[in-house]
Amino acid sequence: MEAQIFIAPGYGNSGPNHWQTLWQKENPEFIRIEQKDWFLPVAEEWIASIEKQVASFKENTIIVAHSLACIALALWSQQTKLSIKGALLIAPPDTESPEFPHEIKGFSQIPNNPLPFKSIVVSSTNDEYCHIHRAESFARNWGSKFINVGAKGHINANSDIYNWPEGRLYLNEIV
Secondary structure: OOOOOEEEEOOOOOOEEEEHHHHHOOOOOOOOOOOOOOOOOOHHHHHHHHHHHHHHHHOEEEEEEOOOHHHHHHHHHOOOOOOOOEEEOOOOOOOOOOOOOOOOOOOOOOOOOOOOEEEEEEOOOOOOOOOOHHHHHEEEEEEEEEOOOOOOOOHHHHHHOOHHEEEEEEEHHHO
C-alpha cells in the first residue's frame, strides 16, 4: 500500500515558489493540511487540523512539515490516539525563544518526548528562527534522524532551492 503524503506548511502558508507548493504541483496526490488562520496561528486549531486529516487516512500517512507545522506536529503526537508512518520535519522554529513572535499562541512548549513514528529533522546553519544546535536538540529529544543542510536559511522560497530535490531524497527515506 502506498503512503499518503500530507504537506503541512508553517506560518503564512507556503507560497507559489515554496518547495512544498512545487511538490504538490508535481504530485497532485499530495494533500495540503489547511489551517483556519495562517497568520494568527493557534496551536489547538493547527493540531485539530492535523488530527482531522490523519483520521481520514490512518497509519499509512507521512507528513512533510515546514517551520511552525513541525512544532504543531510534535504537539499533536503527544495527544493523539492516531498513528502515522513518519514525518519529515523541515526547519523547526525555536518557539521557546524570547525573540519568537508573541502573537503566535500555544506553540511555546516544545515536546521533549520521542515522536511515536519515524522522523527526520532537517535544519540549516543560518536559519533565522532556530539555531542549528537547538534544532539538533529537537531531533535528539524526538528520536529523529538529524540532517544539517548547511547555509540554506529557513529552507523556504528565499533559500534558492526551487523544488528542493535534496528534500525528496529525505522523504524517500521515510516512504
